[in-house]
Every structure is written in C-alpha cells, then in structure tokens.
Amino acid sequence: MPFPDEVAPVEVVPYRAGWATGFTRLAVELGGALGPLALAVDHVGSTSVPGLAAKDCVDLQIRVAGPPQPATLVPPLAALGYRLRPEPWNRSETANGTVCPKLVFAPPVGAAVRRNVHVRAHGGPNARFALLFRDFLRADAEARDAWGAFKTRLSMSVSDLADYGQIKAPATVVLMRAAERWAATTGWRES
Structure with missing residues (x-):
C-alpha cells in the first residue's frame, strides 16, 4: 500500500522515454549505496518495456545473494530516504508455485521520480518472473499492446490501487503462461 504521501488514483499513461533515463540514474544511486550487496539492478515492470502504457512509477529490482535481509539492506537504503514497505504482501510473493521472500522499498518523501524498489534473491523464481515479464513483452508487440490496452481500460x-492490483493479478497469470511458452520456444534465460 502506498504511504500517505504517495496516495493518488491509479492512472495508466502512454510510454515515456524518460522512464529508462530515470531508471539509469536510480540504478547508479542504488548500486553505489549497496555496493557488493547488489549483484544486479534491473529495470522491471511495465515502465521497462518500450511502447507499453504504464503507471508513472519506475520498478527496480535489486538482486542479492540469498534471501533479502532487512538488517543489511534497510540501513543503506534508509540513508537515501527509502522506506521499507511494512505490509506482509511486500515481504513475500508466489512465483511459479513457490513462495519467495522479498523486500519492497518506497521512494524518499518528495522524490521527483515515483518508484518501487523490489529486492529479491538472485536466481530466485520471483526475480526470474520479473525478468521474463519484461523480456517477453519487449519481444512480443501484440502481447505488449494487448497488456497495455487492458491496463488502460482497467485504470x-x-x-x-489495491483493487487495481487484485483485478490485474489473474490476468498476469494468463500473460505469464504465454511468457513461459515463449521462453521455452526461444530458449530464453534470465541474465
């Protein structure tokens, strides 16, 4: 759930090239703050797919060795103003039938770029899920456009936001079944 300073109606907007630029700046900042803890910083979610309509909120994935640990991750991110989201659903998620730990951080109060920072175990099913979602929609323009139209109509x-997410969740399962077929056919592997 959003913190009080983030509360706003759901709005899906056409793709913005500035999302990629914003990600690059944020990746440098986060990678520098976490140093060797961050094995990778990925642009994920809808804003990472050129041409895809999305909420104006950049999703970043930081992959770490092993399950994300608040004791090691909260201090360097809090020093930058990031806030650990407290809800249970921001502490774990299910990917391909496996419950996976994660941490989600909200941006600093008053940040110019809206963002969510998802911290997941490198090689974990949920990290793979985020990368497959992105890469499939980058590769399949028909799926990308249909997903964008669905999200726009839904918004x-x-x-x-909570209702939007609950309605979108079963559609995401259908989308990811197509993504898994694409991955098997093309030999896709997470990078």
Whole structure:
C-alpha cells in the first residue's frame, strides 16, 4: 500500500522515454549505496518495456545473494530516504508455485521520480518472473499492446490501487503462461 504521501488514483499513461533515463540514474544511486550487496539492478515492470502504457512509477529490482535481509539492506537504503514497505504482501510473493521472500522499498518523501524498489534473491523464481515479464513483452508487440490496452481500460474503471492490483493479478497469470511458452520456444534465460 502506498504511504500517505504517495496516495493518488491509479492512472495508466502512454510510454515515456524518460522512464529508462530515470531508471539509469536510480540504478547508479542504488548500486553505489549497496555496493557488493547488489549483484544486479534491473529495470522491471511495465515502465521497462518500450511502447507499453504504464503507471508513472519506475520498478527496480535489486538482486542479492540469498534471501533479502532487512538488517543489511534497510540501513543503506534508509540513508537515501527509502522506506521499507511494512505490509506482509511486500515481504513475500508466489512465483511459479513457490513462495519467495522479498523486500519492497518506497521512494524518499518528495522524490521527483515515483518508484518501487523490489529486492529479491538472485536466481530466485520471483526475480526470474520479473525478468521474463519484461523480456517477453519487449519481444512480443501484440502481447505488449494487448497488456497495455487492458491496463488502460482497467485504470479507467478502478481508481483504487489495491483493487487495481487484485483485478490485474489473474490476468498476469494468463500473460505469464504465454511468457513461459515463449521462453521455452526461444530458449530464453534470465541474465
């Protein structure tokens, strides 16, 4: 759930090239703060797919060795103003039937670029899921455009973020089944 300073109706907007630029700046900042803890910093989610309509909120994935540990990750991120999201669903997620630990951080108060920082274990099913989602939609323009149209229509009828996410979740399962078929056919592997 958003912190009070983040509360706003759901709005899906056309793709913005500035999302990639914003990600690059944030990746340098986060990678520098975490040093060797960050094995990779990935641009994930809808803003990472050129041409895809999305909420104006950049999703970053930081891959770490092993399950993400608050004791090692909160201090360097809090020093930059990031806030650990407290909800249980921001502490674990299910990917391909496996419950996986994660941590999610909100941006500093008043940040110019809206963002979520997802910290996941390198090589974990949930990290793979995020990368496959991105790469499949980058590779399949028809799926990308259909996903963008779905999200745009959904945002026009559901303004609450929690409701939007709950309605989108089963559609994401269908999308990811197509992504898994694509991965098997093309030999895709996470990088």
